[in-house]
Amino acid sequence: MLVKLEKLIIGFIFAFSTVSTAMAGGEAEVLHWWTSGGEAKALQVLKDDFAKKGGTWKDMPVAGGGGDAANVTLKSRIVAGDPPTASQIKGPTIQEYDEEGVVAPYHIHAVAKAENWDSLLSSQVSNHMKCDGFTKYCAAPVNIHRIDWFWANKKVLDSHGLKMPTSWDEFNAAASKLQSAGIIPFAHGGQPWQDATVFEAVLLGIGGNEFYHKAIVELDMNALSGPTMVKVFDQMRKLQGFTDKGMPGRDWNVATAMVMNGKAAFQIMGDWAKGEFSNAGLKPGVDYYCLPTPSDHGYLYNVDSFIFYGMKGKSKIDGQKALASSIMGKNFQKIFNIYKGSIPARLDVPMDEFDMCAKGSASDLKYSAMTGGLLPSFAHGMALRNAQKGAMQDVITEHFNSNMSSHEAARRLADAIQASL
Amino acid sequence: MQTLDFQKMENIERSSARKRIFYRWLLFIILGIFALYYLAPLYVMIITSLKTMEEIRQGNLMTLPREIIFDSWITAWSGRGGIDAGNVFLRPFFWNSLKMVVPAVAISTFFGALNGYALTKWRFKGDNIIFLLFLFGCFIPYQAILLPMSRTLGFLGISNSISGLVLVHTVYGLSFTTLFFRNYYISIPDEMIKAARIDGAGFFKIFFKVLIPISAPIAVVTVIWQFTNIWNDFLFGSSFSFGEAAPIQVALNNMVLTSTSVKEYNVDMAAAFIAGIPTLLVYILAGKYFIRGLTAGSVKG
Amino acid sequence: MLYWLQRNLPKIVISPSFAVIIWFVYGFVLWTFYVSFTKSKMLPRYEFWGIDQHFRLWSNPRWFNAVENLLIFTILFVLVCLLIGIILSILLDQKIRTEGFLRTIYLYPMALSFIVTGTAWKWILNPTMGLEKLLNDWGFTEFTFDWLVNRDMSIYTIVIAAVWQSSGFVMALFLAGLRSIDDEIVKAAKIDGASLYSIYLTIILPMMRPVFMSSIVILLHISIKSYDLVVALTAGGPGISSDMPAVFMTQMAFHRSEIGLASASAVMMFLTVLAIIVPYLYSELRRQDANS
Numbered sequence A: 001m002l003v004k005l006e007k008l009i010i011g012f013i014f015a016f017s018t019v020s021t022a023m024a025g026g027e028a029e030v031l032h033w034w035t036s037g038g039e040a041k042a043l044q045v046l047k048d049d050f051a052k053k054g055g056t057w058k059d060m061p062v063a064g065g066g067g068d069a070a071n072v073t074l075k076s077r078i079v080a081g082d083p084p085t086a087s088q089i090k091g092p093t094i095q096e097y098d099e100e101g102v103v104a105p106y107h108i109h110a111v112a113k114a115e116n117w118d119s120l121l122s123s124q125v126s127n128h129m130k131c132d133g134f135t136k137y138c139a140a141p142v143n144i145h146r147i148d149w150f151w152a153n154k155k156v157l158d159s160h161g162l163k164m165p166t167s168w169d170e171f172n173a174a175a176s177k178l179q180s181a182g183i184i185p186f187a188h189g190g191q192p193w194q195d196a197t198v199f200e201a202v203l204l205g206i207g208g209n210e211f212y213h214k215a216i217v218e219l220d221m222n223a224l225s226g227p228t229m230v231k232v233f234d235q236m237r238k239l240q241g242f243t244d245k246g247m248p249g250r251d252w253n254v255a256t257a258m259v260m261n262g263k264a265a266f267q268i269m270g271d272w273a274k275g276e277f278s279n280a281g282l283k284p285g286v287d288y289y290c291l292p293t294p295s296d297h298g299y300l301y302n303v304d305s306f307i308f309y310g311m312k313g314k315s316k317i318d319g320q321k322a323l324a325s326s327i328m329g330k331n332f333q334k335i336f337n338i339y340k341g342s343i344p345a346r347l348d349v350p351m352d353e354f355d356m357c358a359k360g361s362a363s364d365l366k367y368s369a370m371t372g373g374l375l376p377s378f379a380h381g382m383a384l385r386n387a388q389k390g391a392m393q394d395v396i397t398e399h400f401n402s403n404m405s406s407h408e409a410a411r412r413l414a415d416a417i418q419a420s421l
Numbered sequence B: 001m002q003t004l005d006f007q008k009m010e011n012i013e014r015s016s017a018r019k020r021i022f023y024r025w026l027l028f029i030i031l032g033i034f035a036l037y038y039l040a041p042l043y044v045m046i047i048t049s050l051k052t053m054e055e056i057r058q059g060n061l062m063t064l065p066r067e068i069i070f071d072s073w074i075t076a077w078s079g080r081g082g083i084d085a086g087n088v089f090l091r092p093f094f095w096n097s098l099k100m101v102v103p104a105v106a107i108s109t110f111f112g113a114l115n116g117y118a119l120t121k122w123r124f125k126g127d128n129i130i131f132l133l134f135l136f137g138c139f140i141p142y143q144a145i146l147l148p149m150s151r152t153l154g155f156l157g158i159s160n161s162i163s164g165l166v167l168v169h170t171v172y173g174l175s176f177t178t179l180f181f182r183n184y185y186i187s188i189p190d191e192m193i194k195a196a197r198i199d200g201a202g203f204f205k206i207f208f209k210v211l212i213p214i215s216a217p218i219a220v221v222t223v224i225w226q227f228t229n230i231w232n233d234f235l236f237g238s239s240f241s242f243g244e245a246a247p248i249q250v251a252l253n254n255m256v257l258t259s260t261s262v263k264e265y266n267v268d269m270a271a272a273f274i275a276g277i278p279t280l281l282v283y284i285l286a287g288k289y290f291i292r293g294l295t296a297g298s299v300k301g
Numbered sequence C: 001m002l003y004w005l006q007r008n009l010p011k012i013v014i015s016p017s018f019a020v021i022i023w024f025v026y027g028f029v030l031w032t033f034y035v036s037f038t039k040s041k042m043l044p045r046y047e048f049w050g051i052d053q054h055f056r057l058w059s060n061p062r063w064f065n066a067v068e069n070l071l072i073f074t075i076l077f078v079l080v081c082l083l084i085g086i087i088l089s090i091l092l093d094q095k096i097r098t099e100g101f102l103r104t105i106y107l108y109p110m111a112l113s114f115i116v117t118g119t120a121w122k123w124i125l126n127p128t129m130g131l132e133k134l135l136n137d138w139g140f141t142e143f144t145f146d147w148l149v150n151r152d153m154s155i156y157t158i159v160i161a162a163v164w165q166s167s168g169f170v171m172a173l174f175l176a177g178l179r180s181i182d183d184e185i186v187k188a189a190k191i192d193g194a195s196l197y198s199i200y201l202t203i204i205l206p207m208m209r210p211v212f213m214s215s216i217v218i219l220l221h222i223s224i225k226s227y228d229l230v231v232a233l234t235a236g237g238p239g240i241s242s243d244m245p246a247v248f249m250t251q252m253a254f255h256r257s258e259i260g261l262a263s264a265s266a267v268m269m270f271l272t273v274l275a276i277i278v279p280y281l282y283s284e285l286r287r288q289d290a291n292s
Helices: A002-017 A037-052 A065-079 A093-099 A109-114 A123-128 A154-159 A168-180 A192-217 A221-225 A227-241 A252-260 A273-279 A314-327 A330-340 A356-371 A386-400 A406-420 B002-049 B053-058 B071-078 B091-121 B127-139 B142-156 B162-185 B190-198 B203-214 B216-232 B235-240 B248-256 B265-295 C002-035 C052-058 C061-092 C099-111 C114-125 C131-137 C154-179 C183-191 C196-207 C209-225 C228-233 C245-255 C259-291
Strands: A027-032 A056-061 A086-088 A139-141 A143-146 A149-153 A184-186 A264-268 A288-292 A299-302 A305-308 A374-376
Touching: A027 A065, A027 A314, A037 A056, A037 A314, A037 A330, A065 A086, A065 B142, A065 B235, A065 C245, A093 A305, A109 A314, A123 A139, A139 A314, A143 A330, A143 A356, A149 A154, A149 A252, A149 A273, A154 A288, A168 A184, A168 A192, A168 A227, A168 A264, A192 A221, A192 A227, A192 A264, A192 A299, A192 A374, A192 A386, A221 A227, A221 A406, A227 A386, A227 A406, A252 A264, A252 A273, A288 A356, A299 A356, A305 A314, A314 A330, A356 A374, A386 A406, A386 C245, B002 B265, B002 C061, B002 C099, B002 C114, B002 C154, B053 B265, B071 B265, B091 B127, B091 B162, B091 B203, B091 B216, B091 B248, B091 C002, B127 B162, B127 C002, B127 C209, B127 C259, B142 B162, B142 B235, B142 C002, B142 C245, B142 C259, B162 B216, B162 B235, B162 C002, B190 B203, B203 C002, B216 B248, B216 B265, B235 B248, B248 B265, B248 C114, B265 C099, B265 C114, B265 C154, C002 C259, C052 C259, C061 C099, C061 C154, C061 C209, C061 C245, C099 C154, C114 C154, C114 C228, C154 C209, C154 C228, C183 C196, C209 C245, C209 C259, C228 C245, C245 C259
Parallel strands: A027 A056, A027 A086, A184 A264, A299 A374
Antiparallel strands: A086 A305, A139 A305, A143 A299, A149 A264, A149 A288
């Protein structure tokens, strides 16, 4: 009787709290963490486009920690047997989810074949989007972010007679000079993902493209603990000396603001940082520099994508197909990426309306792709699976926030990776 | 002789009066310092929420706002209108939270009272063991049981709804509410129950006619405890409800923890404060009864 | 039949709640226990693997660090909360007129959620925006307070904020305890010439044993569960210097595809809770039975 009562009450509340939303053109429940600023605007473009196709969009935003909070939500939804239609998942995590059997059947593969995605995307990008042994499309890419950027305040550099550094030694010299002039040389937020972002840019520059591939993508133990890695950690230690006291825990956009107002000179951050500059009305090349960090034409990419889970019911499957097609739409990819600061994943989107940073990024991408410098970012989950990425990140952030020696850090890096495999 | 003694006593009394005044002052100074420690964060939150971003950047955390502006409060509560599409604001989520909190608190309190009553006034073999088993539920780290919980909710078909949240909060509240009521009822003399039984009253009649009327103090404690915990929960809220059905803490998180675009600390603080208003009100209004309720018995556990 | 029903009514009344607890608490604990013996990564898997996850856990330096932090945090948190709670409750019990007002001030932090607490304290403790800047602005240019960003001190900032949030509750418990003590005892002691100080120390506080016990249990459960505050305040940093077991577990389960390892750490947490709670409850229940 009491159980019944409980059920009755629950049912009663349930009746009030759900609103049915079934419509023609399919429905899509999309889990994401793009809730503010340029990202929210960019996503609105997708929502509008999807609505035009007659679809019903159910928004499921969970912000926080670059998707950390959304991850918890996603897993509990999947375990409940009720995954969202699509969610923001990228890199090898796509295949990890596929191996758990929650992605198949690959409803959007038909769309991809009909729209010939293979010809619209570079093979590197399209491989990330495929499941079932990299044969069938199960995710759709929205953009390509470059990670290894130097953002610098032009006025600060000019007034100290400095140019953008083309090697790490040049950077160190410039930074020392700025430091003695009372300017914070390196604006940084001490959060693990930011530490890792800096680390991979340094590693790409000091180790070179091949070393990056060996150490980060192949997880070669000798590379991870070897002398080159020690040098990389040495440079990290130098960078730590160029930061200020407020660094730990600082949000990246606060660090960007320090570069904008001239309190600090440089920041290493992906190209979403551009949004902060343009919001403040600053112009690339005039007020600030956006140039790659010193490396041998390396290019670290991060491709944001939406993964589509296995679904039952026509309306949901229709929704997935319509959404996938919207995401790959030419016009959407253009407008979205102008807002987001990245460049389109589609190769055939005209770049004339983009700013000079984005244009530079697009042409660098082509060159790096030919010379073998186009590499997946590990800090942003494009190179490694979660367990290895996390293990690596722990060591990097421990080293950067303590006085651990470079030898010790390199040894621990190899150990941590070994233990996580 | 006698006069001398009298004078001596007067002296002692005067010095002890002085001493008393000194201690009185010391007492208030210590209490005042603690009050500052407790109030500082609230003060910082409120004045920051009333400043413009410009003032926040220039001043420090104690500087008073030049003029009091409620703009950020309005933004936090009802958004900026159409310009910032996609931005989150609190108003719709506030009602979601209410819809979740009220039934969850009511159900868990009711069952807690019933359990406490059955465990103390109708003792049976193994009742202490059962009570012990209930108690362990208070100490579960919720992250650890999130996944089996989702599975269960999925099985029941309420994985993405307020009803699911009501169920979760009721279940994990039961341990606490049972504890509170059991410890309260155990201090109520069994003679009352015996008398009622002699008058022919049964299990439920005694519960509703004898115990419920005298349960107000502990009910207040329980309701405050449950209300605060459920209102402030983020983990379950973000795992078992989404989008438009999310409770206020999830919306607050979405406002405060996004990491793109310029951080509007004034709006963040205003939002944080608004999200805390209901629980603050409960504490301020019912605080007196809270101590009374604790005095009345729950402490004796 | 009716007689049977009447006899068993208390059990029947309890059974729905009991069933729910058995499933949602013990069922889930068992589930976690089992999963800690599997190879679960991204999502739970159910093929038995063995005890390896537990070995991996105890060879993970980050886990040791988290356990050490939990110890430091728990000891300080419990002691400071008790100390402040006792002092405040005794002071408030001196029949002062503003008691109601002050009590509300001491108690209100309990009402706020971790996001609120974290946002406010992060702001105050930040060296470039908060307290340090304030005092520097006021002319104390030498003043530094950088615990939040100092890896050796960051765990203590969590203690500060946690004490802020919970000590008022301990105060309330003790105040309630003081109120339930018979005034006659104090009067009698006064007549015997005992000072107020020694009355509290030797007579009243020892009488508050149950209050001590409930406070300690409540504080311990807060400290073992502490997750929200760490995430909001330091996110475990700088580095991993303020990591805690609950943070470790959440990270592994939800962000690292290490559900097996996370379950192993959860099992350790359950066992810790058992080790603390069971002896206490056992002794309490025996005492109560003896009394009644």
